[in-house]
Amino acid sequence: MVMTKIFRSNNNEDEALINRKLHKELLLRIFSYLDVISLCRCAQVSKSWNVLALDGSNWQKVDLFNFQTDIEGPVVENISLRCGGFLKELSLRGCKAVTDSALRTFAQNCNNIEDLNLNDCKYLTDSTCASLSKHCSKLTSLNIGSCIEITDRSLEALGEGCPHLEKLDISYCEKVTPFGVVCIAQGCPKLRAFIAILCYKINDEAISRLAKHCPNLEVVNLKACCLITDEAIISLAENCHNMKYICLSNCTHLTDNSLVALGQRCHKLRTLEVARCSHFTDAGYQALARNCRYLENLDLEENTLITDNALAYLSMGCPKLQKLSLSHCELITDDGIRHLSSSACACDVLVSLDLDNCPLITDSSLDHLAACNKLQRIELYDCQLITRAGIRRLKSHLPDLKVHAYFAPTTPPPSQGVGRQRYCRCCSIV
Amino acid sequence: MDTSDEDTSLAKRILRDLRIIFDRETNLLEFDIVPVEDKTLNKSPVIFEDHRLGLESWSIKYLYTYCYHEFLKTRSHRARSDSATINELTRTLLLINPELKTAWNCRKQLVIDKYLTIQDELTFCQLLMRRRSKNMENFTHRQWLIQMMVKTQGHPDTNFINNELELCLEAARRYQSNYYAWTYRRWVVQTYAYNLNACLHEMATSKAWIERHISDYSGFGYRQYIIVTIGSLYLDTQDKLLAYEDYESILVNEMDLINDLLRIHCNRESLYLHRRFVVSQLLSIDGSKDKELYDREKDFIIQYLQIGRDKLLIERLIRWYQRFLNWNFT
Numbered sequence: 001m002v003m004t005k006i007f008r009s010n011n012n013e014d015e016a017l018i019n020r021k022l023h024k025e026l027l028l029r030i031f032s033y034l035d036v037i038s039l040c041r042c043a044q045v046s047k048s049w050n051v052l053a054l055d056g057s058n059w060q061k062v063d064l065f066n067f068q069t070d071i072e073g074p075v076v077e078n079i080s081l082r083c084g085g086f087l088k089e090l091s092l093r094g095c096k097a098v099t100d101s102a103l104r105t106f107a108q109n110c111n112n113i114e115d116l117n118l119n120d121c122k123y124l125t126d127s128t129c130a131s132l133s134k135h136c137s138k139l140t141s142l143n144i145g146s147c148i149e150i151t152d153r154s155l156e157a158l159g160e161g162c163p164h165l166e167k168l169d170i171s172y173c174e175k176v177t178p179f180g181v182v183c184i185a186q187g188c189p190k191l192r193a194f195i196a197i198l199c200y201k202i203n204d205e206a207i208s209r210l211a212k213h214c215p216n217l218e219v220v221n222l223k224a225c226c227l228i229t230d231e232a233i234i235s236l237a238e239n240c241h242n243m244k245y246i247c248l249s250n251c252t253h254l255t256d257n258s259l260v261a262l263g264q265r266c267h268k269l270r271t272l273e274v275a276r277c278s279h280f281t282d283a284g285y286q287a288l289a290r291n292c293r294y295l296e297n298l299d300l301e302e303n304t305l306i307t308d309n310a311l312a313y314l315s316m317g318c319p320k321l322q323k324l325s326l327s328h329c330e331l332i333t334d335d336g337i338r339h340l341s342s343s344a345c346a347c348d349v350l351v352s353l354d355l356d357n358c359p360l361i362t363d364s365s366l367d368h369l370a371a372c373n374k375l376q377r378i379e380l381y382d383c384q385l386i387t388r389a390g391i392r393r394l395k396s397h398l399p400d401l402k403v404h405a406y407f408a409p410t411t412p413p414p415s416q417g418v419g420r421q422r423y424c425r426c427c428s429i430v
Numbered sequence: 431m432d433t434s435d436e437d438t439s440l441a442k443r444i445l446r447d448l449r450i451i452f453d454r455e456t457n458l459l460e461f462d463i464v465p466v467e468d469k470t471l472n473k474s475p476v477i478f479e480d481h482r483l484g485l486e487s488w489s490i491k492y493l494y495t496y497c498y499h500e501f502l503k504t505r506s507h508r509a510r511s512d513s514a515t516i517n518e519l520t521r522t523l524l525l526i527n528p529e530l531k532t533a534w535n536c537r538k539q540l541v542i543d544k545y546l547t548i549q550d551e552l553t554f555c556q557l558l559m560r561r562r563s564k565n566m567e568n569f570t571h572r573q574w575l576i577q578m579m580v581k582t583q584g585h586p587d588t589n590f591i592n593n594e595l596e597l598c599l600e601a602a603r604r605y606q607s608n609y610y611a612w613t614y615r616r617w618v619v620q621t622y623a624y625n626l627n628a629c630l631h632e633m634a635t636s637k638a639w640i641e642r643h644i645s646d647y648s649g650f651g652y653r654q655y656i657i658v659t660i661g662s663l664y665l666d667t668q669d670k671l672l673a674y675e676d677y678e679s680i681l682v683n684e685m686d687l688i689n690d691l692l693r694i695h696c697n698r699e700s701l702y703l704h705r706r707f708v709v710s711q712l713l714s715i716d717g718s719k720d721k722e723l724y725d726r727e728k729d730f731i732i733q734y735l736q737i738g739r740d741k742l743l744i745e746r747l748i749r750w751y752q753r754f755l756n757w758n759f760t
Contacts, residue, residue: 381443381472382472382474383472384471384473385472386472387470388469388470402435402436402439404436404443405440406469406472406475406489407472
């Protein structure tokens with residue numbers, strides 16, 4: 001009843017109760033807190049609400065990921081007409097049907113866009129970036145990952161027109177060459193994050209230029225850029241002291257010199273991912289652990305040369321280590337895990353540990369790890385010396401731990417874990 | 431929640447192990463579930479040896495549950511999952527349970543989308559057929575694939591057809607009374623090898639087969655189809671009288687074959703059923719031979735009654751003759 005009164009106009013009065021009680025400004029204010037779906041529903045209530053709900057000021061942040069299959073060019077054009085200069089954040093992630101012409105209209109209408117996500121819009125080409133460069137100079141964050149048609153011409157245009165760019169994601173744009181990266185380096189000195197997974201043509205020269213021109217770089221992801229060598233990393237380390245995240249997985253040419261350089265210069269490093277950099281040795285990690293005290297995340301998958309000593313250095317030098325992956329580090333033994341579990345990070349910080357395919361690990365490692373109170377997740381796939389009993393023992397110490405092993409996870413509830421002796425009822429009374 | 435999290439992780443891991451093998455190995459010969467219920471080693475349940483893939487049975491529960499739920503999720507909002515995931519999930523589901531029609535249909539879509547090539551999919555079907563030979567879904571899928579292939583690449587060559595025929599034979603060998611395999615073979619012959627030479631060749635193949643699988647009536651059923659086909663092919667190509675003559679000689683040979691087989695094997699109902707077929711075919715060509723046939727059958731029956739062979743089956747045969755041909759042997 002109440003709802004009817006609020007929304008339905010009474011007798012001959014034109015306005016519904018809610019519209020008489022609330023000013024347009026107040027309604028607009030309320031609408032500004034709603035998400036896209038609610039706004040569209042409100043727009044269907046009445047003509048006056050339609051105008052208010054579709055007012056550009058409500059549409060500053062739009063994420064269309066959940067509607068990706070339905071979004072086509074005209075939708076984007078309509079949104080851009082509706083929102084105009086209000087729109088600051090737009091995500092069209094996965095909207096595969098969007099085309100260049102839609103984004104040209106968009107760029108012309110929404111000059112104030114700051115954060116644009118076009119990930120996986122596969123049909124977009126260089127002409128989109130040209131329009132963005134021409135009209136959207138305030139762009140600070142752009143994601144064109146998996147837009148496979150993108151070439152250097154895009155990056156050239158962005159370098160010219162978007163000097164405020166801070167975050168750029170060009171992952172899987174396999175046509176990008178060093179020239180494009182150099183254009184970005186020269187045009188966008190404020191760059192803080194550069195993500196270029198599998199841009200395999202990028203070389204040392206490009207990264208060196210990037211490092212020199214963009215000293216604010218904090219996040220660099222060069223996963224699977226396989227031409228990269230130590231030279232690029234050394235120049236990154238020398239120029240970008242604020243580096244917090246660096247991913248160099250699958251850059252197989254890198255050697256210890258990279259680790260040494262990072263250790264000397266990038267003291268703020270939080271995350272280091274170097275999976276399958278198989279030339280890294282204990283000496284490199286010794287140098288790294290000496291200064292990088294803030295390291296939280298380390299992925300050392302398939303660093304096949306490292307031994308227990310590397311773990312000893314890391315557990316001494318990195319008291320904040322939360323996540324550590326040692327998958328396929330085949331030389332690691334129980335001794336290394338003992339170092340790790342007796343270190344400062346182990347008791348209070350370490351949350352996740354990957355030990356899959358470390359063939360030398362035995363149950364005694366698990367006994368050491370029982371001291372890691374915060375450990376939530378441990379991966380033990382294919383560690384064939386690990387037994388069910390060892391896992392059960394560990395679980396009785398750390399009941400919340402998720403153990404990932406090839407054992408069917410039907411361990412008994414931890415409350416009555418093995419290890420504690422059980423008495424029959426009559427004995428406990430005596 | 432606690433265990434289901436670990437279940438999921440385990441299932442994902444096993445999926446990954448399977449994916450690695452499928453990516454690397456294009457020529458998988460066999461897949462099966464290996465009965466291992468008691469786990470003692472922390473080792474992957476995926477076993478791969480000499481182009482053969484095995485999966486330890488304890489892991490099925492986790493893997494199948496996970497895949498099935500993920501698969502249903504992808505069905506409910508289809509566009510959000512990519513082809514690679516659907517391929518992987520359906521592949522695993524079908525390896526474990528090839529009767530899942532939805533999964534087969536999803537794979538058809540992947541073929542239409544050109545994510546999977548028809549050739550690869552045919553190989554996959556064959557892999558599954560080696561594990562579950564009597565599976566209608568698999569044959570239907572194969573039929574659909576071949577029709578797709580013909581649409582795009584034209585008529586298949588004899589080599590391909592022979593492969594298909596050999597595949598049916600293998601399936602029939604692996605699972606007795608495999609009606610689906612014979613139906614499929616019938617479809618192949620009817621659609622792509624509908625000529626006298628092929629049919630005569632089929633007669634020879636089928637003869638060898640029924641001699642070794644005497645009680646498998648599905649094989650006889652197929653042979654009867656071939657015999658009828660030959661009859662109508664004779665009619666299409668030759669003068670009517672000549673055609674009947676040729677067809678009759680085929681049927682008479684068939685009768686000799688049956689008599690030979692009856693002498694070797696006791697109590698095989700399939701042979702008697704086949705006999706009925708041949709007799710009725712002979713009558714259908716030439717009704718005037720009724721008397722002659724009656725005499726011959728009477729001799730046969732009397733002979734068998736005298737030596738007391740296949741008593742029950744002979745009685746049934748007599749009853750059948752009485753009811754359908756009005757032949758009385760009193």
